[in-house]
Amino acid sequence: MQQIFAYLQILVGVIPSMCAGILATFAVTLIFKTSYTTNFAQGVISAIGAYVAVEYALVHGYPLWATAIAGIVVAFLIGIVIDVFVFRNGRFVNVLGKQIITMGLISIFIGLIPFVFKLAHYESVPAMPFIRLTDGFRIGGDNGVFIQYNTILALGITLILLVAVFILLQKSKWGLSVRATASNETVAGMMGINTKVITAVSWGIAGAFGAVAAIIYIGNVTLASGYVMTTTQINAFLAGILGGFATFYGPIFGAVIIYLLNVVIGCVCIHVPILSNWKSAIVYLIVMLLVLWKPQGLFGKKMVKKV
Amino acid sequence: MMIKKNKLTSPLFREDADRKSVERKLRFLEKIRKHPTFSFAIFALVLVLMQVLSKAGLVSSSFVTAIGTTVIFCIVALGFCLLLGYSALASLGTAGFIGIGAYSAYYCLVEWDLSIGIAFIVAILAAFVIGIIVGYISLRIEGIYLAIVTLGVAQIIKEVLSAICDTIKIKGSQLTLFGVETMKLKTDHVFYILIAILFVLMVITQNLMNSPTGRAMLAMKNSTSAAQAFGISLLRYRLLAFIISIIYASVAGLLYMMYVRYVSNSSSTLFTLSTSLNILGAVIIGGTKSIWGTIGGTFIIYGIDKMFLQDIDFFRENPTLITLFCGILVVVVVMFYPGGLAQLVMELKYKLTKLSKKIREARYGKDLG
Structure with a gap:
């Protein structure tokens, strides 16, 4: 029983990062499908959202929920600005060029952060959970599983956002336009869809989702630098490859699988402490083997390209 | 017969022959001058001159150290140039592979007490094995996945390395040539080795770019479908370019350990994403297909910062300014001036x-x- 509680505790501990990972995965997938590029700046854009939230809560003393919304809005706007000013003008840049532009954007934002935020000069920034870190309840007696209210809040926000976005994707006109743009931008444009707006809004939504992810994530860790979301972003990309970028739901399942793998390896590490240094390497290796087995992803379809 | 004899003995002909031989010599000299290796050699000599001048006290030693460090990053960038400019692949794992080289150097020289030659072999082999695994899996799917997969690999390499041993350090006494105690390598000796290796790698890269392999990569870059139609195996050449680039990075990591001799994972940014991004920026800014462009780009990103800007207070207080500058240049160059x-x-x-x-x-x- 004790052992099972220990395992469950690891599972509960992973949930906030898993929520952040799922949201980041959706953001990455959305941009991959509408703009056909891997947005490496996703992590740093969401980190800026988190910076806005924490800066105004910590330095200026506004309530966290208000600054969190402000952070999400800022990330939304940054996403739109990037699309309108960079990607719309770089329409004829090839796939590699687009990738490199997003890499360049990382450098730009990382360089900008210390000039904009006072927080970047702090020696240490405390973790910023919505509800105080020690609050929570126990299941199963004194040695049971401790669940923080933050975890439940994170899970709730993520589920609501995911359900809402998938209903919108399937049922609304906006969702139809996004799916059409994702499958073929030129034809979607011919059919009277304003693909420019769709792409811009997709970038905005991706930014906003990233900001939500970052704000959930920094409840558990501290906002050390602009690179704080790198691990989440890597997991999001891996989830995309594992689930296959062909569908919207595939990467989400991929993200869940990756984080559950983390839990399993974490449980194994309790018994074999030597492995704990190699934890992420093992997860990565398993994911790579899965990709080797299914190159198009677990839920992917073989994409046929015309020459 | 008579005519021939006449011609040979005639003074006019002799003059003509002399002129011809001089012309031939001149042409030969011109050929040497025009040969790409010649300019590389001049570049290497200029760099070596810096060290000599520093010994004479004309150039400050910190300036030479800055050049040495920049040369190490030049080696990384050369490999990256081959990957990006010739096979149109981007990798974000450069820093991780520099780390592999650095840790191979540390373990071979300090922990296992082996010679430098073996350290080189270990660094190259380690990079080769990881490169084949990572490259084979990611490149089998699609070219753009390489950046994603290498980003993850670099992060994991960094995590594992810093968990195993956070600070690596080589003492001067542990760095000997051929394992002979009396042949200790001082920093300025290592500087010459750096320049020599840079020169050799520049020549190798130049030849590789103009070889059938380089042409095949270039064809693949311009159109994958056309290249395939000509019988070029995409996977093979992409894998080759990737492995070459990471071997360069690994060798550079090893040289970094030999030259700087100290890396602390928790305080240094050498093994983080920012290094990979800077190298990418250097290659993009310099011009992805040219060796001189790559060297120039590296000197802009690393050299200017280390050689001049570190003396100015404003830049020392705002170290991210160079990152910002690099990012803006990358975006502008890719969009408007490829x-x-x-x-x-x-x-x-x-x-x-x-x-x-x-x-x-x-x-x-x-x-x-």
């Missing part, structure tokens, strides 16, 4: 020759100009 620095220099050269021709024409008239 040739980068190399193209800029070419265009300036062309304009200058045109201008000088015009001036000459204006001065001496059309025919004489």
Whole structure:
């Protein structure tokens, strides 16, 4: 029983990062499908959202929920600005060029952060959970599983956002336009869809989702630098490859699988402490083997390209 | 028969033969001068001169150290240039592979007490094995996945390395040539080794770019479908370019350990994403297809910062300014000026020759100009 509680505790501990990972995965997938590029700046854009939230809560003393919304809005706007000013003008840049532009954007934002935020000069920034870190309840007696209210809040926000976005994707006109743009931008444009707006809004939504992810994530860790979301972003990309970028739901399942793998390896590490240094390497290796087995992803379809 | 004899003995002919031999010699010299290796050699000599001048006290030693460090990053960038400019792949794992090289150096030289040659072999082999695994899996799917997968690999390499041993350090006494105690390598000796290796790698890269392999990569970059139609195996050449690039990075990591001799994972940013991004920026800014462009780009990103800006308070207090500058340059170059620095220099050269021709024409008239 004790052992099972220990395992469950690891599972509960992973949930906030898993929520952040799922949201980041959706953001990455959305941009991959509408703009056909891997947005490496996703992590740093969401980190800026988190910076806005924490800066105004910590330095200026506004309530966290208000600054969190402000952070999400800022990330939304940054996403739109990037699309309108960079990607719309770089329409004829090839796939590699687009990738490199997003890499360049990382450098730009990382360089900008210390000039904009006072927080970047702090020696240490405390973790910023919505509800105080020690609050929570126990299941199963004194040695049971401790669940923080933050975890439940994170899970709730993520589920609501995911359900809402998938209903919108399937049922609304906006969702139809996004799916059409994702499958073929030129034809979607011919059919009277304003693909420019769709792409811009997709970038905005991706930014906003990233900001939500970052704000959930920094409840558990501290906002050390602009690179704080790198691990989440890597997991999001891996989830995309594992689930296959062909569908919207595939990467989400991929993200869940990756984080559950983390839990399993974490449980194994309790018994074999030597492995704990190699934890992420093992997860990565398993994911790579899965990709080797299914190159198009677990839920992917073989994409046929015309020459 | 008679005519021939006459010709041989005639003074006119002898003069002619002399002129011809001089001409041949001149042509030979011209050929050497035009040969790409010649300019590489001149570049290497200039760098070596810096060290000599520093010994004479004319150049500060920190300036030479800055050049040495930049040369190490030049080696990384050369490999990356081959990957990005010739096979159109981007990798974000450069920093991780530099780390592999650095840790191989540390373990071989300090922990296992082996010689430098073996350290080189270990560094290259380690990079090779990881490169084959990572490259084979990611490149089998699609080219753009390489950046994603290498980003993850670099992060994991960094995590594992810093968990195993956070600070790596090589003492001067542990760095000997051929394992002979008396042949200790001082920092300035390592500087010469750096320059020599840079020179050799520049020549190798130049030859590789002009070889059938380089042509195949270039074809693949311009159109994957057309390249496949000509019988070029995408996976094979992409894998080759990737492995070459990471071997360069690994060797550079090893050289870094030999030259700087100290890396602390928790305080240094050497093994983080920012290094990979800076290398990418250097290659993009310099012009992805040119060796000189790559070297120039690296000197812009790393050299100027380390050589001059570190002396100015404003830049020391705002270390991210150079990152910001690099990022803006990358975006601008990719969007508006894909040739980068190399193209800029070419265009300036062309304009200058045109201008000088015009001036000459204006001065001496059309025919004489």
